[in-house]
Amino acid sequence: MRPVTLVLFLTFTLLAFNAGHILPGAAEVRSRKQKVWARVGSSAVLPCYLSRKKMGKSWKHLPDKTSVLWKRLGRSTHQEPHIVLEVEGSGLRKTALPMKPRVSVQDSALRNGNFSLHISPVRSEDAGLYEAQVVYNTKVQSCHVDLGVITVTLSPPSPVVENEPLLLRCNSSHHASLVETCWFHNGHLAPTSGTFCSSHGALSILRPAMSDAGSWRCQLRYSDNEIISAMYNLQILGFDGPANPVVYAAAGSAADLPCTLSYLPSAFGINVVTAHWSHLAGGHMQDWGIAHNSSSRSFPLHLPAVGPGDAGQYRCAVSVGSRTISRDVTLAVVTVTPNIQGPVSEGCHLLLTCSLTHPQGHERFQWKQLDSPPTNSKLAVATSHNLGGYRSQMGPTLEIRHVSQKDSGTWECSVYGPEGRLGAVEYGLQITGAQVSSPPTIFSGQVTFGLTLTFFLLLTVCVLALALQKRARSPAFPALDGMVAITVPRKKEAEENQKEKIQQTEC
Numbered sequence: 172m173r174p175v176t177l178v179l180f181l182t183f184t185l186l187a188f189n190a191g192h193i194l195p196g197a198a199e200v201r202s203r204k205q206k207v208w209a210r211v212g213s214s215a216v217l218p219c220y221l222s223r224k225k226m227g228k229s230w231k232h233l234p235d236k237t238s239v240l241w242k243r244l245g246r247s248t249h250q251e252p253h254i255v256l257e258v259e260g261s262g263l264r265k266t267a268l269p270m271k272p273r274v275s276v277q278d279s280a281l282r283n284g285n286f287s288l289h290i291s292p293v294r295s296e297d298a299g300l301y302e303a304q305v306v307y308n309t310k311v312q313s314c315h316v317d318l319g320v321i322t323v324t325l326s327p328p329s330p331v332v333e334n335e336p337l338l339l340r341c342n343s344s345h346h347a348s349l350v351e352t353c354w355f356h357n358g359h360l361a362p363t364s365g366t367f368c369s370s371h372g373a374l375s376i377l378r379p380a381m382s383d384a385g386s387w388r389c390q391l392r393y394s395d396n397e398i399i400s401a402m403y404n405l406q407i408l409g410f411d412g413p414a415n416p417v418v419y420a421a422a423g424s425a426a427d428l429p430c431t432l433s434y435l436p437s438a439f440g441i442n443v444v445t446a447h448w449s450h451l452a453g454g455h456m457q458d459w460g461i462a463h464n465s466s467s468r469s470f471p472l473h474l475p476a477v478g479p480g481d482a483g484q485y486r487c488a489v490s491v492g493s494r495t496i497s498r499d500v501t502l503a504v505v506t507v508t509p510n511i512q513g514p515v516s517e518g519c520h521l522l523l524t525c526s527l528t529h530p531q532g533h534e535r536f537q538w539k540q541l542d543s544p545p546t547n548s549k550l551a552v553a554t555s556h557n558l559g560g561y562r563s564q565m566g567p568t569l570e571i572r573h574v575s576q577k578d579s580g581t582w583e584c585s586v587y588g589p590e591g592r593l594g595a596v597e598y599g600l601q602i603t604g605a606q607v608s609s610p611p612t613i614f615s616g617q618v619t620f621g622l623t624l625t626f627f628l629l630l631t632v633c634v635l636a637l638a639l640q641k642r643a644r645s646p647a648f649p650a651l652d653g654m655v656a657i658t659v660p661r662k663k664e665a666e667e668n669q670k671e672k673i674q675q676t677e678c
């Protein structure tokens with residue numbers, strides 16, 4: 172039984188002791204000195220709770236005469252303490268001038284026994300010893316608090332802009348000598364520990380990127396083994412999105428080049444913002460000014476219809492206050508080049524090549540037929556062997572060995588990157604030729620050949636008739652007969668060649 176009682180006793184003692192830090196009235200007014208750390212610019216609470224136990228029966232209603240007086244003790248024994256704040260029994264509050272707007276105790280302090288002093292924002296000169304005297308029922312209890320301050324300094328002062336070197340420093344009012352400072356970013360010890368844990372204590376980032384933004388914690392270790400830390404939320408004014416964005420746009424379509432700041436400049440008190448776009452095209456600079464709007468952080472450039480000539484690198488320069496930050500954006504135009512110009516005849520060997528003006532090297536292409544003529548849709552499935560079995564094909568080139576009516580319609584070439592679909596371009600395929608089936612090309616070829624033959628036979632007859640007529644008039648030129656006989660087949664041959672050429676350009 173005895174050990175059990177001892178354990179219970181210890182548990183209750185510990186509970187009561189721990190609760191003293193958090194719960195009002197659960198513990199004695201602390202007469203021993205407490206240490207509180209606060210970062211300059213943040214807020215601090217100097218704890219002081221009135222013990223419920225000591226007040227006994229009077230707990231429910233604190234006596235009317237209860238009052239509290241917070242004093243700042245002098246830095247040296249010669250210095251007189253000065254009053255910070257006083258709440259009289261009547262509820263009247265007096266605050267001394269130097270800290271007047273920054274200090275307070277809860278309105279309900281006299282009722283709930285929480286006399287903690289709240290300081291916001293903390294200044295570096297607030298560091299020092301504080302004492303609270305709580306007077307009730309002619310009894311006096313006091314709280315002693317030692318306020319230590321930590322200063323985090325950023326240079327140049329906020330806002331930090333992308334790629335401009337920055338220095339973060341941390342110091343504190345602790346009197347021992349500083350042994351080491353460590354820096355943690357988003358909870359992790361910053362990379363390359365050699366650089367980030369140092370004796371001089373400063374964190375230097377030569378080219379801050381957007382990834383360096385966020386919560387930083389400095390941890391100071393002193394020669395007396397005291398460890399103090401402070402948090403700092405580093406905001407970097409830069410651009411949203413990837414560092415070198417690429418916009419993929421189909422030739423002939425509109426493109427919007429992004430340029431969005433990471434923060435609204437007005438969040439830093441900057442109200443003058445101008446954005447300017449430029450593009451080096453064919454040796455001369457094109458410029459666009461974007462009307463500024465301080466309630467916006469986005470300055471996109473809209474290009475209504477892009478061609479391969481518009482592709483290339485664009486620069487968005489944003490003037491924020493006295494500084495200018497810029498981001499390069501690449502416009503890659505997607506085009507389709509067919510091996511046959513103009514309408515395509517049935518039976519032709521067609522190659523459609525999808526290309527990018529500014530490939531980044533990681534792009535993949537996919538060809539897909541968006542809509543096939545409705546009447547042929549079933550046929551397309553049934554006779555897909557003609558196409559090699561695909562309606563969708565990987566790679567930049569779409570090859571159709573024998574073009575048929577079911578290939579007409581819209582084809583789409585999509586560009587994919589590691590992050591997904593980047594853009595697409597459509598190509599409308601028009602097919603000419605007889606609607607009658609099998610095999611249309613040979614059929615039309617035979618017809619043309621027959622017609623040509625008939626035409627030349629007629630021509631030969633005419634020429635011969637003319638020659639005979641001339642011969643009848645002037646028999647002095649016998650050679651002409653041979654000449655005519657030779658000319659006719661030559662002319663025919665030339666016509667045939669030309670015909671062949673036309674056939675080639677169409678297919």
Ligand SMILES: *[C@@H]1O[C@H](CO)[C@@H](O)[C@H](O)[C@H]1NC(C)=O
Pocket residue numbers: 193194195216275276277285286287288289
């Ligand atoms: C006591 O008052 C301070 C402000 O004066 C407040 O921050 C703190 O949370 C209060 N404590 C409790 C336990 O309510």
Ligand SMILES: *[C@@H]1O[C@H](CO)[C@@H](O)[C@H](O)[C@H]1NC(C)=O
Pocket residue numbers: 295322324342343344345
């Ligand atoms: C910490 O550094 C800041 C800026 O350099 C300085 O104003 C402040 O007095 C220092 N604080 C202490 C406690 O040394």
Ligand SMILES: *[C@@H]1O[C@H](CO)[C@@H](O)[C@H](O)[C@H]1NC(C)=O
Pocket residue numbers: 464465466467
């Ligand atoms: C400024 O931007 C806001 C938000 O994007 C928009 O609602 C507003 O119309 C803009 N004003 C002007 C003058 O462009």
